[in-house]
Amino acid sequence: MNFLNRLVIPESNEHLTLLKYLLVIVTILFVTYTSIALVASTFSAYFDVRGKRKGNRTYLKFARNLIDLAAPNRGLIFSLAVLPLVTAILIYTQLLYGMNLGISTYLSYAAVFYFVGFYFLYSYNRSSHLDTIYRTFRQLAKSHASEVDSEVSTDVDSFERSITNIRRKAGRRGAVLLWIATWIFVGTTRLAFTPDRWATSSFLTVLFSSQTFWSFVDYVVSALVVTSAAVLFFFFVWDNGIVNSADNAYRSFVKKFSLTVGIIFVAIEPLLIFFEIQNLPQHSLSSATFGLAGIAMFIAFLLLHMFYSMLKDSRINLGTYAFIGVVLLVSIWAAKDEIAFSHATRVQDQVLGQRYAEMVEDLNPNRSVAVISGEDIFNGRCSACHRFDVKLVGPPYNQTLPNFVGKMDSLEDFIMNPRQVVPGYPPMPNQGLKPAEVKAVAEYIMGVYLKTHPQAAKKDTATVKM
Numbered sequence: 120m121n122f123l124n125r126l127v128i129p130e131s132n133e134h135l136t137l138l139k140y141l142l143v144i145v146t147i148l149f150v151t152y153t154s155i156a157l158v159a160s161t162f163s164a165y166f167d168v169r170g171k172r173k174g175n176r177t178y179l180k181f182a183r184n185l186i187d188l189a190a191p192n193r194g195l196i197f198s199l200a201v202l203p204l205v206t207a208i209l210i211y212t213q214l215l216y217g218m219n220l221g222i223s224t225y226l227s228y229a230a231v232f233y234f235v236g237f238y239f240l241y242s243y244n245r246s247s248h249l250d251t252i253y254r255t256f257r258q259l260a261k262s263h264a265s266e267v268d269s270e271v272s273t274d275v276d277s278f279e280r281s282i283t284n285i286r287r288k289a290g291r292r293g294a295v296l297l298w299i300a301t302w303i304f305v306g307t308t309r310l311a312f313t314p315d316r317w318a319t320s321s322f323l324t325v326l327f328s329s330q331t332f333w334s335f336v337d338y339v340v341s342a343l344v345v346t347s348a349a350v351l352f353f354f355f356v357w358d359n360g361i362v363n364s365a366d367n368a369y370r371s372f373v374k375k376f377s378l379t380v381g382i383i384f385v386a387i388e389p390l391l392i393f394f395e396i397q398n399l400p401q402h403s404l405s406s407a408t409f410g411l412a413g414i415a416m417f418i419a420f421l422l423l424h425m426f427y428s429m430l431k432d433s434r435i436n437l438g439t440y441a442f443i444g445v446v447l448l449v450s451i452w453a454a455k456d457e458i459a460f461s462h463a464t465r466v467q468d469q470v471l472g473q474r475y476a477e478m479v480e481d482l483n484p485n486r487s488v489a490v491i492s493g494e495d496i497f498n499g500r501c502s503a504c505h506r507f508d509v510k511l512v513g514p515p516y517n518q519t520l521p522n523f524v525g526k527m528d529s530l531e532d533f534i535m536n537p538r539q540v541v542p543g544y545p546p547m548p549n550q551g552l553k554p555a556e557v558k559a560v561a562e563y564i565m566g567v568y569l570k571t572h573p574q575a576a577k578k579d580t581a582t583v584k585m
């Protein structure tokens with residue numbers, strides 16, 4: 120997807136951070152919705168087949184309501200699936216520019232499967248409703264046989280047959296495409312925050328790796344939990360619910376089914392969280408990751424409790440809380456991945472930020488005539504972390520500069536390419552200065568140091584001229 124790279128503009132580090140937050144938000148929207156779509160469409164296709172085979176009205180109705188949840192209308196599909204995924208692809212392109220990783224390309228493959236899958240699911244949804252219309256028509260026609268033209272009846276029969284056929288296929292194809300799309304999506308996002316695999320990564324390693332497999336299992340289990348809660352919320356609470364309150368048999372069937380699925384899978388969730396933490400790459404483990412995992416387990420236990428009490432007592436309806444709980448779970452999942460991704464791209468951010476600084480520099484019309492002033496560079500770039508006499512982020516110059524007296528070359532070399540040297544300090548980030556600027560600032564700080572420490576200056580006057 121090289122054309123995507125052409126859309127990249129250099130951005131400051133602040134912008135890159137902003138993009139990462141945006142990435143978390145679109146991921147939460149996308150993952151919440153597509154998890155529901157994946158599971159609801161699969162169950163819908165299943166209950167549609169079983170309902171037709173057994174002539175079971177409840178199954179057929181459930182199948183129809185489920186697809187209403189999975190692919191309700193084009194506006195929603197666009198804003199919760201298409202838009203977030205396209206945004207995520209653009210953000211990944213920007214953040215990983217120049218790394219030759221293929222993340223955006225693989226995500227684009229996933230996007231194709233998602234979009235075609237949703238197209239099928241949407242037609243499945245539309246034709247499911249037509250199916251109901253035909254069925255109602257035939258019932259009415261039976262009781263008013265004398266008034267119905269026999270030609271119309273035959274037409275309806277043949278339309279119904281072809282619609283049923285199309286519907287079946289569309290439903291099944293849509294669900295299968297979503298499963299493939301999810302596999303690619305999960306494998307690719309996993310790769311994005313596993314730098315150990317970057318060197319050897321290709322699309323094949325994304326498709327066939329144990330990491331992809333386990334992340335996928337994890338995703339599907341969460342998706343089942345999310346969908347159970349979504350069914351409880353959207354079928355019974357939201358907008359008075361899509362389930363007619365008079366139809367008690369159907370109500371209790373839906374409740375029992377989604378609560379059972381919810382209980383089974385939310386009970387294995389803590390185990391998966393545990394394994395996930397075990398499998399995270401070493402460098403992305405941090406106290407934040409452990410904290411998030413703890414919160415996730417706590418929410419999983421709360422959900423288990425809610426599902427269980429709803430199953431015990433049908434009058435209790437905690438659909439709203441359960442849905443809030445699963446959205447929180449998805450958010451934690453996205454935040455955890457984001458932290459891992461941030462850790463993985465720390466160096467990359469430095470490089471991109473530097474590129475931005477250079478671009479801004481190039482735009483400055485006075486650049487060639489401006490006199491490079493060591494003092495200005497010190498005030499602008501270094502004083503945030505360094506003073507001469509006190510310790511800030513970096514060591515005080517009065518403590519480190521003595522080592523460089525008479526060794527201006529190595530001082531310049533350090534500023535050009537900082538390395539970890541002084542124990543107890545974090546490594547100094549590369550300041551991205553040009554050689555002339557490095558020379559100017561090195562001479563400036565050494566000059567100030569020698570002026571205030573004449574003793575040291577006496578030892579060495581040959582190399583440093585003020």
Ligand code: HEC
Nearest residue numbers: 500501504512513514519538539540541544545546547550
């Ligand atoms: C973001 C904070 C930060 C900024 C900005 C920064 N430094 Fe540093 N600097 C550090 C830290 C931290 C160390 C200690 C690094 C180490 O020991 O590994 C350090 C160490 C040094 C040292 C001592 C190296 C040694 O071998 O003892 C010099 C000299 C130095 N910085 C110069 C500069 C100059 C010149 C600038 C501005 C162009 C600058 N620094 C900007 C954080 C910073």
